[in-house]
Amino acid sequence: MARQSGVGFFTPVRGSLAAIIGLSVLGAAASVVPFIAIVELARVLLPGLDGESVDTGRSWAIVWIAVGALVVAFAGAFASGMISHFADAELQLSLRRRIVAHLQRLPLGWFDARSSGAARKLVESDVTALHQLIAHAIHDVIMATVVPLLILVYLFATQWILAVAALVPLVVTLVLYIVMTGGGTEKFQEYDKATERLAGATVEYVHGIAVVKRFGQVGRSHKRYREEAKRYVEFSTDWTKDSLTPMAMVEIVTSPAVIIVYLLAIGVGIVQAGWAQPLDILPAVLLGSGVVAPMMALGATAQFLRNAMKAQGSLAAFLALPPIPYADRPVAPEGHEVEAADVCFSYDGEHQVLHDIAMSCRPGTVTALVGASGSGKSTLARLVPRFYDVTSGTVSIGGTDVRSVAAGELYRRVGFVFQDVQLLRTSLRDNIRLARPDADDDEVERVARIAQIHDRILRFEQGYDSVVGEDANLSGGEAQRVTIARALLADAPILVLDEATAFADPDSEAAIQKALSALAADRTVLVIAHRLHTIVGVDQILVLDGGRIVERGTHADLVAAGGRFATMWRDYQANHARTRPEEAKA
Numbered sequence: 274m275a276r277q278s279g280v281g282f283f284t285p286v287r288g289s290l291a292a293i294i295g296l297s298v299l300g301a302a303a304s305v306v307p308f309i310a311i312v313e314l315a316r317v318l319l320p321g322l323d324g325e326s327v328d329t330g331r332s333w334a335i336v337w338i339a340v341g342a343l344v345v346a347f348a349g350a351f352a353s354g355m356i357s358h359f360a361d362a363e364l365q366l367s368l369r370r371r372i373v374a375h376l377q378r379l380p381l382g383w384f385d386a387r388s389s390g391a392a393r394k395l396v397e398s399d400v401t402a403l404h405q406l407i408a409h410a411i412h413d414v415i416m417a418t419v420v421p422l423l424i425l426v427y428l429f430a431t432q433w434i435l436a437v438a439a440l441v442p443l444v445v446t447l448v449l450y451i452v453m454t455g456g457g458t459e460k461f462q463e464y465d466k467a468t469e470r471l472a473g474a475t476v477e478y479v480h481g482i483a484v485v486k487r488f489g490q491v492g493r494s495h496k497r498y499r500e501e502a503k504r505y506v507e508f509s510t511d512w513t514k515d516s517l518t519p520m521a522m523v524e525i526v527t528s529p530a531v532i533i534v535y536l537l538a539i540g541v542g543i544v545q546a547g548w549a550q551p552l553d554i555l556p557a558v559l560l561g562s563g564v565v566a567p568m569m570a571l572g573a574t575a576q577f578l579r580n581a582m583k584a585q586g587s588l589a590a591f592l593a594l595p596p597i598p599y600a601d602r603p604v605a606p607e608g609h610e611v612e613a614a615d616v617c618f619s620y621d622g623e624h625q626v627l628h629d630i631a632m633s634c635r636p637g638t639v640t641a642l643v644g645a646s647g648s649g650k651s652t653l654a655r656l657v658p659r660f661y662d663v664t665s666g667t668v669s670i671g672g673t674d675v676r677s678v679a680a681g682e683l684y685r686r687v688g689f690v691f692q693d694v695q696l697l698r699t700s701l702r703d704n705i706r707l708a709r710p711d712a713d714d715d716e717v718e719r720v721a722r723i724a725q726i727h728d729r730i731l732r733f734e735q736g737y738d739s740v741v742g743e744d745a746n747l748s749g750g751e752a753q754r755v756t757i758a759r760a761l762l763a764d765a766p767i768l769v770l771d772e773a774t775a776f777a778d779p780d781s782e783a784a785i786q787k788a789l790s791a792l793a794a795d796r797t798v799l800v801i802a803h804r805l806h807t808i809v810g811v812d813q814i815l816v817l818d819g820g821r822i823v824e825r826g827t828h829a830d831l832v833a834a835g836g837r838f839a840t841m842w843r844d845y846q847a848n849h850a851r852t853r854p855e856e857a858k859a
């Protein structure tokens with residue numbers, strides 16, 4: 274499937290590719306002609322040494338043909354180089370557009386499960402890797418095949434024994450290459466793996482340095498890095514050692530001087546044997562080294578080609594990801610009730626993460642999802658804004674299946690604030706009014722006040738015009754309050770919230786709680802609750818365990834029932850009486 278969608282990659286530059294191939298073949302062919310011309314010129318001029326008359330007209334014709342061929346060779350190489358760079362730019366643009374268009378059609382969950390680095394790698398590195406293929410490799414490969422082929426045809430036409438002799442260095446080189454690369458792709462795969470492992474260990478070492486230092490594990494992490502570096506060096510050394518002798522042999526058999534002397538020796542032999550005229554040696558001496566030389570230039574190209582193939586594979590796999598389907602005839606929801614009926618869900622089609630979920634969240638109420646880590650709270654919450662589609666059953670808003678609601682309509686109705694806060698590298702003002710770019714400054718400030726972030730913003734020199742990541746470096750809790758302000762301004766009637774735990778310094782946490790309460794007023798709210806004191810007053814609590822709702826009711830109901838929630842609450846209070854007495858009492 275991945276392969277199929279890769280087929281269309283080059284469609285926008287098909288014409289240019291044909292031109293590149295045509296011009297490269299022409300240039301390659303023309304580059305051989307001057308050498309043939311020298312041989313032919315020798316045939317015309319050398320008899321003159323013996324006092325015979327020389328056909329000057331023919332001599333000049335040959336010279337002009339050689340000059341013309343040189344011009345064509347240079348022009349062909351220049352034009353194909355130019356077209357290939359234009360085609361490369363065009364291909365990169367078209368691919369980047371396809372990637373971005375496809376990104377927009379993917380389920381939001383795809384982004385959730387990946388860092389932004391994954392998308393960046395596709396758009397930047399993988400697309401750039403194709404540059405070498407279009408801009409250089411096609412021309413190089415054509416030169417490396419057409420030139421030797423034409424030379425061999427010419428040599429066979431003039432003196433077949435020398436033609437066979439000229440083939441020998443090529444065959445020897447190919448055999449030596451096979452020996453050096455350990456019989457094909459295996460060694461390269463091993464090399465790739467060693468490089469990847471070393472890169473992984475390096476990243477882990479550099480990124481994790483703060484954490485490992487904190488836990489006194491520097492030695493361990495450093496050890497892994499050292500081991501991988503050692504393994505890499507050992508692999509490279511072994512490989513180099515194994516290929517040292519064949520590499521030296523390749524250098525020798527492909528050296529033009531060696532080839533010329535070798536062909537001269539054979540030439541002298543066959544002239545002595547009376548199988549050829551002295552002039553018949555000239556073509557092989559002049560052109561013989563050209564059989565293997567262009568092939569040698571392919572060495573560096575091969576590595577770029579492998580990268581390009583890999584990039585093409587990952588781009589094809591990405592473009593083959595199924596987009597989220599939207600209804601041809603969207604239905605507008607009537608009301609803001611959120612319901613789930615018989616919902617089952619699996620990320621991978623094998624392990625079911627949610628089982629037979631039924632829930633109903635009425636407008637103007639707050640529903641809290643609680644449960645152990647991994648019980649499925651985030652997954653269930655993410656089904657409402659269609660980060661993923663249910664495997665079976667339905668999630669609906671206002672009585673309409675979310676799959677039947679138009680994308681824009683769905684995001685207008687369902688706001689979400691998750692913990693992995695995403696702020697854009699633009700002004701705080703624009704970050705807040707992302708969903709409503711027409712909102713005026715007063716409105717932006719109003720929501721920022723409610724979200725408890727206004728004062729903090731004013732403390733930046735540029736205030737609301739501070740650019741995130743440049744003028745304004747926000748803490749996790751502050752960033753989350755900016756996204757709360759954004760959600761307030763977007764004014765979606767349904768809200769899915771992930772209560773912050775990651776940024777739980779007491780001041781920030783209290784501010785976030787206040788901001789969240791403001792956000793919740795008059796909406797249908799589904800909140801993933803981690804700290805139970807914050808949900809004492811909510812309208813209903815759904816307790817999840819292993820992807821099932823095992824209890825539901827108000828806080829008082831559930832505590833009175835003495836079931837799982839009651840135990841959670843007791844444990845929570847016991848823990849927090851020690852750490853945060855004011856919360857436990859709440």
Ligand SMILES: Nc1ncnc2c1ncn2[C@@H]1O[C@H](COP(=O)(O)OP(=O)(O)OP(=O)(O)O)[C@@H](O)[C@H]1O
Binds near residue numbers: 386644650653
């Ligand atoms: N993107 C994903 N791909 C595959 N499996 C996933 C993905 N996200 C979560 N899971 C799995 O689904 C199950 C439910 O995870 P989920 O994040 O919904 O639980 P949770 O109750 O929200 O946990 P936490 O409180 O730790 O956030 C877990 O077993 C988790 O490993």
